[in-house]
Amino acid sequence: PPGIRAAARARTRSRPAPVTDVAKLCVCDLLVAQCDVNCCCDSDCSAADFSLFTTCSVPIVTGDSRLCSQKAAIYSLDVEADPPERIFKLIDQVNPSIFCIHATNYKQALSFSSPEMPASENFDQLLKQFGNPSFSAEPDSWNMNTDAPNPSDANETYRYKYGVPIQTVDAFLRLPSPVVSSWCSDVNPAGFLVNQATKCTRSVSVEKCGNIQAVSMLFYINSSILAVNITVQSIVVQSLNGMRTLLNGSDVLRLPLILDELCINIVLGVSYHITYTDAGEIIEAAASFVLGAINKEVLSIQQSFEISFTQVNTKPVPLSGNPGYVVGLPIRAGFRPQGYPFPVEILFAALVLNTNKYSQLTILQSTSNQDCLAAQGTRTPILFGYNMISGCKLRITADMKCQPLTQTLLDLLKGQSFPEYVASFGNSQAQDVLDWVPITHLHTSEQRIYNTFQSSCQIPVSLEIEVKWTKYGSLVNPQARIVNVTATITTTTAKQLPSGRERTIPIISSVVFTDISSPAEPGYKAWPTINAKLPFDFFFPFV
Numbered sequence: 001p002p003g004i005r006a007a008a009r010a011r012t013r014s015r016p017a018p019v020t021d022v023a024k025l026c027v028c029d030l031l032v033a034q035c036d037v038n039c040c041c042d043s044d045c046s047a048a049d050f051s052l053f054t055t056c057s058v059p060i061v062t063g064d065s066r067l068c069s070q071k072a073a074i075y076s077l078d079v080e081a082d083p084p085e086r087i088f089k090l091i092d093q094v095n096p097s098i099f100c101i102h103a104t105n106y107k108q109a110l111s112f113s114s115p116e117m118p119a120s121e122n123f124d125q126l127l128k129q130f131g132n133p134s135f136s137a138e139p140d141s142w143n144m145n146t147d148a149p150n151p152s153d154a155n156e157t158y159r160y161k162y163g164v165p166i167q168t169v170d171a172f173l174r175l176p177s178p179v180v181s182s183w184c185s186d187v188n189p190a191g192f193l194v195n196q197a198t199k200c201t202r203s204v205s206v207e208k209c210g211n212i213q214a215v216s217m218l219f220y221i222n223s224s225i226l227a228v229n230i231t232v233q234s235i236v237v238q239s240l241n242g243m244r245t246l247l248n249g250s251d252v253l254r255l256p257l258i259l260d261e262l263c264i265n266i267v268l269g270v271s272y273h274i275t276y277t278d279a280g281e282i283i284e285a286a287a288s289f290v291l292g293a294i295n296k297e298v299l300s301i302q303q304s305f306e307i308s309f310t311q312v313n314t315k316p317v318p319l320s321g322n323p324g325y326v327v328g329l330p331i332r333a334g335f336r337p338q339g340y341p342f343p344v345e346i347l348f349a350a351l352v353l354n355t356n357k358y359s360q361l362t363i364l365q366s367t368s369n370q371d372c373l374a375a376q377g378t379r380t381p382i383l384f385g386y387n388m389i390s391g392c393k394l395r396i397t398a399d400m401k402c403q404p405l406t407q408t409l410l411d412l413l414k415g416q417s418f419p420e421y422v423a424s425f426g427n428s429q430a431q432d433v434l435d436w437v438p439i440t441h442l443h444t445s446e447q448r449i450y451n452t453f454q455s456s457c458q459i460p461v462s463l464e465i466e467v468k469w470t471k472y473g474s475l476v477n478p479q480a481r482i483v484n485v486t487a488t489i490t491t492t493t494a495k496q497l498p499s500g501r502e503r504t505i506p507i508i509s510s511v512v513f514t515d516i517s518s519p520a521e522p523g524y525k526a527w528p529t530i531n532a533k534l535p536f537d538f539f540f541p542f543v
Helices: 002-013 123-130 344-349 402-414
Strands: 060-062 069-078 085-094 196-203 230-238 244-246 257-259 262-276 282-294 300-311 362-364 379-381 388-397 421-423 436-452 457-472 479-496 502-515
Touching (some): 230 262, 362 388, 362 457, 388 402, 402 502
Parallel strands (some): 230 282, 262 300, 436 479, 457 502
Antiparallel strands (some): 060 069, 196 300, 230 244, 257 262, 262 282, 362 379, 388 502, 421 436, 457 479
8 A cells, every 4th residue: 555655665765764783783792682592792781691602603793894904892601710701802903805895885785675666656756866878776766875975966166185086977987998808898987187198909890880988079078077077189190001080179069970881980999188286176178089080891999098287277298107207308307396305295285397499408409519508508309218428618718717717617517407306106206205206316537637727626527327226117018117317417627727828628418317127037036036945745645
């Protein structure tokens, strides 16, 4: 009857909260307001009852064994006590499995809800809720936390923290990536301020290309980031032979279409660009697409995905790898701001990267006339993995002053603002303090003597930069990481030069990259060895 169904729904909505405290859980407590025999966790049992127990029928009570860390209630009997008494301990257990649940944040899964039975009164409502191809598995009666914010009610003032998945109206912003194999998985959420670049393989066919959501532009821009719509920034069309053409208008949605045994307008690449404020609010989201075509012979395509972030009213700093350095890209560098010391968190958050326009480590750039004074201010970036050497010739006379010339040569070799720190990774951010390596400065002196000044003068003649790097991470895909940078200034002694005479001195800058990785011996894994002996009878009676 309708009255009974209404009462059942009311009981479902007002069910008690699930018990998750293991100290209050007791699976052997079967009798109401009575002590169960040998049930050491029964709250109805008194000390006199425990003294009559012979054992604990349930010696340990735990929660979900799939949790990474959980509480465990241990029950035992001290039979040596007079009278015997119960012993209770509450300990922490750690799950050794790498596939474990960190936290049970889905509270609705801790209890069961009685399903609503179809009837003439509620059939239309159930059909509307569950009759679609996809539906929510959470009825309204499951919403136990009425104070929690609803993502659909969120607006542009939602503030993110680093690494938090970017929410959309229906779920999260997807950034497809390979998981176990090279095939694309669409469940990888994009994290806030986490620059990513992925490539994966997608199964396609000309006959079904119109029904595959992941090759359509609509799949990547249909869901807005809360109150911020994803706009199309640019569209590049790639032909079958690989030639790419930038389309003039990007406001037209191009969906997959079968044309002359070809499927055109399929998505080959998506690049998201997110603009945010210093408070962590996303204010703009744009997507750039690469569309292509396939014929009947193509059974799979490779898709590339990328996401980058830029703070509003700031200029983006180009990266040199993600995460490790890429050979041929500039080394990123910077120095501490004025007014140091600050707290560590503020120090690198306010890091000033103004060695040059793109925050790079640079050296003197050679010119065609080899004149040092003409080349002053001309710099070239140091490219990772490339040993470099450059130089010029300085023509000096006897009437030149020592101190101004020394400062001029230092500015020539090191530039106007030589950085203090170098990024250890190609994508190191300013706020990541441990990702920046301080540059070590050394000075050496040559035995060579130039007859130049009326009295001896130490002038710098060369700058040698040594960059030590190592392979970091997996042996399958190692990442280049800079661990040490040394800048060595070499000076020489110049003495008196006869009046009217001139002398030309070579000025040299060089960069050397040294790989200090420790390779494993062929045929062996790079595990540490243990110098220990087994007992003589360890394998007894076997040999």
